[in-house]
Amino acid sequence: MIEKxxxxxxxxxxxxxxxxxxxxxxxxKIALKIKxxxxxxxxxxxxxxxxxxxxxxxxxxxxxxxxxPLYSEYDVVLSTGExxxxxxxxxxLDNLNIKARSWLGWQVPxxxxxxxxxxxxxxxxxxxxSKFLEKNDVAIISGFQGxxxxxxxxxxxxxxxxxxxxxxxxxxxxxxxxxxxxxxGVYTTDPRIVKSAKKLDIITYEExxxxxxxxxxxxxxxxxxxxxxxxxxxxxxxxxEELPGTSIIKEGKNMEKxxxxxxxxxxxxxKVTLSGVPDQPGQAADIFGAxxxxxxxxxxxxxxxxINYEATDITFTIPETDxxxxxxIIKKIQKKIGFKKFITDTNVVKISVVGNAMRTQSGIxxxxxxxxxxxxINIHVISTSxxxxxxxxxxDYYELAMRSLHTAFGLDV
Amino acid sequence: MIEKxxxxxxxxxxxxxxxxxxxxxxxxKIALKIKxxxxxxxxxxxxxxxxxxxxxxxxxxxxxxxxxPLYSEYDVVLSTGExxxxxxxxxxLDNLNIKARSWLGWQVPxxxxxxxxxxxxxxxxxxxxSKFLEKNDVAIISGFQGxxxxxxxxxxxxxxxxxxxxxxxxxxxxxxxxxxxxxxGVYTTDPRIVKSAKKLDIITYEExxxxxxxxxxxxxxxxxxxxxxxxxxxxxxxxxEELPGTSIIKEGKNMEKxxxxxxxxxxxxxKVTLSGVPDQPGQAADIFGAxxxxxxxxxxxxxxxxINYEATDITFTIPETDxxxxxxIIKKIQKKIGFKKFITDTNVVKISVVGNAMRTQSGIxxxxxxxxxxxxINIHVISTSxxxxxxxxxxDYYELAMRSLHTAFGLDV
Numbered sequence: 093m094i095e096k097x098x099x100x101x102x103x104x105x106x107x108x109x110x111x112x113x114x115x116x117x118x119x120x121k122i123a124l125k126i127k128x129x130x131x132x133x134x135x136x137x138x139x140x141x142x143x144x145x146x147x148x149x150x151x152x153x154x155x156x157x158x159x160x161p162l163y164s165e166y167d168v169v170l171s172t173g174e175x176x177x178x179x180x181x182x183x184x185l186d187n188l189n190i191k192a193r194s195w196l197g198w199q200v201p202x203x204x205x206x207x208x209x210x211x212x213x214x215x216x217x218x219x220x221x222s223k224f225l226e227k228n229d230v231a232i233i234s235g236f237q238g239x240x241x242x243x244x245x246x247x248x249x250x251x252x253x254x255x256x257x258x259x260x261x262x263x264x265x266x267x268x269x270x271x272x273x274x275x276x277g278v279y280t281t282d283p284r285i286v287k288s289a290k291k292l293d294i295i296t297y298e299e300x301x302x303x304x305x306x307x308x309x310x311x312x313x314x315x316x317x318x319x320x321x322x323x324x325x326x327x328x329x330x331x332x333e334e335l336p337g338t339s340i341i342k343e344g345k346n347m348e349k350x351x352x353x354x355x356x357x358x359x360x361x362x363k364v365t366l367s368g369v370p371d372q373p374g375q376a377a378d379i380f381g382a383x384x385x386x387x388x389x390x391x392x393x394x395x396x397x398x399i400n401y402e403a404t405d406i407t408f409t410i411p412e413t414d415x416x417x418x419x420x421i422i423k424k425i426q427k428k429i430g431f432k433k434f435i436t437d438t439n440v441v442k443i444s445v446v447g448n449a450m451r452t453q454s455g456i457x458x459x460x461x462x463x464x465x466x467x468x469i470n471i472h473v474i475s476t477s478x479x480x481x482x483x484x485x486x487x488d489y490y491e492l493a494m495r496s497l498h499t500a501f502g503l504d505v
Numbered sequence: 506m507i508e509k510x511x512x513x514x515x516x517x518x519x520x521x522x523x524x525x526x527x528x529x530x531x532x533x534k535i536a537l538k539i540k541x542x543x544x545x546x547x548x549x550x551x552x553x554x555x556x557x558x559x560x561x562x563x564x565x566x567x568x569x570x571x572x573x574p575l576y577s578e579y580d581v582v583l584s585t586g587e588x589x590x591x592x593x594x595x596x597x598l599d600n601l602n603i604k605a606r607s608w609l610g611w612q613v614p615x616x617x618x619x620x621x622x623x624x625x626x627x628x629x630x631x632x633x634x635s636k637f638l639e640k641n642d643v644a645i646i647s648g649f650q651g652x653x654x655x656x657x658x659x660x661x662x663x664x665x666x667x668x669x670x671x672x673x674x675x676x677x678x679x680x681x682x683x684x685x686x687x688x689x690g691v692y693t694t695d696p697r698i699v700k701s702a703k704k705l706d707i708i709t710y711e712e713x714x715x716x717x718x719x720x721x722x723x724x725x726x727x728x729x730x731x732x733x734x735x736x737x738x739x740x741x742x743x744x745x746e747e748l749p750g751t752s753i754i755k756e757g758k759n760m761e762k763x764x765x766x767x768x769x770x771x772x773x774x775x776k777v778t779l780s781g782v783p784d785q786p787g788q789a790a791d792i793f794g795a796x797x798x799x800x801x802x803x804x805x806x807x808x809x810x811x812i813n814y815e816a817t818d819i820t821f822t823i824p825e826t827d828x829x830x831x832x833x834i835i836k837k838i839q840k841k842i843g844f845k846k847f848i849t850d851t852n853v854v855k856i857s858v859v860g861n862a863m864r865t866q867s868g869i870x871x872x873x874x875x876x877x878x879x880x881x882i883n884i885h886v887i888s889t890s891x892x893x894x895x896x897x898x899x900x901d902y903y904e905l906a907m908r909s910l911h912t913a914f915g916l917d918v
Contacts, residue, residue, distance in 0.1 A: 119570065120570070153529065154592075156529045157532065157593050157596045157600075158599070161596045162599045162606075164606065165599075165606070165607055166592070168588060168591070168592035169588075169589050169592045169593065172585035172589055175585050176563070176566070176581075179567075179579070179582045180582065182578045182581075186574075186575045187571050193577065194578055194581050198611065199657075243612060244612075
């Protein structure tokens with residue numbers, strides 16, 4: 093639960109990702125961008141990521157020390173990336189005569205639970221920074237990190253700096269939260285795959301949430317969910333170009349005319365089929381309970397209807413990166429469940445069509461399936477939500493699928 | 506002031522410098538060394554430096570951002586070096602099933618004043634770590650860092666990890682404090698210059714203090730002074746070899762027979778001569794007061810006696826690294842002082858002969874000056890203390906001077 097600060101500070105939150113603070117020249121450019129906000133009369137809270145590449149280097153260092161590190165110590169190592177960036181940015185701002193200082197997670201403090209490596213923010217104390225901003229211009233907060241009640245450093249998991257920025261925006265009731273990144277906004281689909289991809293000027297929280305969780309890497313899913321919950325005015329824009337970016341908003345009138353907002357894809361998928369599962373109550377609960385207990389997210393699930401009421405096949409997808417762990421978990425309960433074969437396929441991609449319009453317009457599923465059929469693309473699994481349809485297909489065809497769906501839904505224009 | 510902990514923990518403090526924790530394989534070796542201490546039934550506090558080279562890289566990063574950085578932020582950057590090492594060592598110890606955790610300066614806490622970049626430790630709170638060690642084996646404290654009363658990270662200045670280790674040993678009333686480094690002890694002189702240099706088994710605090718401040722780089726001067734003040738049992742030993750090292754002790758009977766304990770040299774010296782200084786009272790106070798105000802340490806001072814009571818020359822040495830700053834400070838008060846010329850010489854080396862025996866034995870100065878004269882080495886400046894004689898000579902002859910003095914004082918045998 094994040095308590096909102098009631099004081100009347102007019103402030104904006106600016107978040108800069110790894111490529112935006114890739115090196116010292118880039119950090120100096122960011123300082124100039126922040127100076128513009130100050131010149132507009134705003135107080136600014138900046139949230140920074142580690143410099144590009146630093147977090148991966150730190151992870152390598154930890155992994156070369158132990159393949160099974162203490163996560164409480166892993167967090168101590170990883171948090172140094174953002175610590176360095178925030179201090180360097182403070183130095184760069186001081187060079188421009190802007191009154192700024194760095195705030196580490198434990199100094200704010202940003203209090204989290206103690207699930208090291210993937211901590212959840214519980215509370216952000218606003219008092220000290222609010223007081224600091226009365227007489228100063230910029231508070232630079234190290235993203236991705238917090239401190240537990242035990243006074244130990246925690247990290248929020250990969251991409252956690254977006255979550256930091258949104259949670260801070262909510263806590264300080266910021267006017268807006270600008271996420272600066274290496275793309276100039278949210279696109280109808282991945283422009284590296286579909287040349288005719290278009291930048292969206294606006295998108296709803298719900299649509300962004302589906303796009304983010306379906307593999308669009310612009311914003312971390314958690315951060316979008318948090319923005320929606322606390323009604324944070326979010327924008328995604330480029331650190332490198334002066335362009336308006338994409339605003340993420342609540343659903344409004346002007347949203348109705350668009351059919352769908354985007355097409356996402358996820359390569360990190362593994363399809364698992366358990367064949368010959370005896371058709372008894374409680375089997376699904378046992379299987380998915382075991383995976384959930386080990387924090388493996390199961391996504392699409394299909395159970396073939398058992399014709400003779402004896403045995404059935406259960407198919408589901410999990411992240412490819414969790415497949416080895418998932419296999420060992422499931423095989424431990426093979427006797428109890430009684431399935432015959434454990435079959436996997438990692439040559440699969442999930443393609444999702446996302447759009448608020450699905451709530452009001454029919455025929456979207458039909459268009460999707462017809463388009464894939466016309467291109468001879470076989471569908472393995474289908475899943476749907478209120479504003480999204482996802483299909484699992486062979487990864488051989490995913491570029492073709494994305495291009496043809498982009499055209500079919502009129503997004504090329 | 507460091508308050509001693511009164512609880513009855515039997516513990517040792519082990520400090521590992523940068524080369525001792527140069528990389529992950531080295532950190533794993535250190536973990537095995539710590540395990541041996543645990544197996545002896547001791548509780549251990551480990552103090553670590555940054556991995557070799559890391560601190561210099563971080564300084565470069567700061568300096569490329571600003572030549573005049575905010576030192577409060579400089580400290581935030583630099584402290585990450587020790588932060589990473591302490592966490593990696595905790596992970597390596599956990600791999601050996603040893604119960605350990607990292608403690609950052611602010612977590613202990615090690616409270617310092619707020620002179621960022623060269624902070625002084627004011628207090629070390631022992632309560633939390635003492636409680637931790639009741640149920641665990643090893644507390645790993647990040648060296649070189651503290652936290653100010655304002656809750657900001659401070660650093661103690663270069664080599665500050667030695668000071669951290671000694672201050673922690675005093676605060677916890679440790680049985681002993683072992684400083685692990687890349688040499689196997691304290692030598693009669695620099696073995697890279699004088700092949701016949703001998704390792705000392707014991708040396709007194711006072712002698713070590715003179716050797717350290719005269720350029721022997723084994724231990725930071727501050728740390729030796731602190732050890733003397735709090736009577737910390739100090740040892741210097743190699744991380745790479747199983748050798749007894751050098752014990753640093755209070756003066757005892759067995760010290761009397763040795764003439765001198767070592768010969769030190771310092772290359773970081775600049776000789777400054779102010780010529781034609783009007784011979785009036787208060788001139789020296791003005792000159793050295795101005796330098797002290799800017800934290801420039803003046804070492805040797807010679808004032809030529811003025812024959813006609815009109816003008817005199819004042820010669821002194823300062824660290825070569827402070828020469829540019831020193832020159833601008835002195836030139837600002839040139840009018841007030843009224844000296845004619847500012848003459849500098851950086852082609853100088855200070856050679857010091859150090860020995861407790863000087864208190865009781867005469868003739869040491871005579872031997873020193875005769876030896877240098879026999880080798881045609883001209884002496885620029887002389888200074889003495891109770892247990893040391895230093896001379897400033899041309900840097901062309903410093904290896905020759907060290908070798909011949911080493912022989913003359915019977916240290917080759």
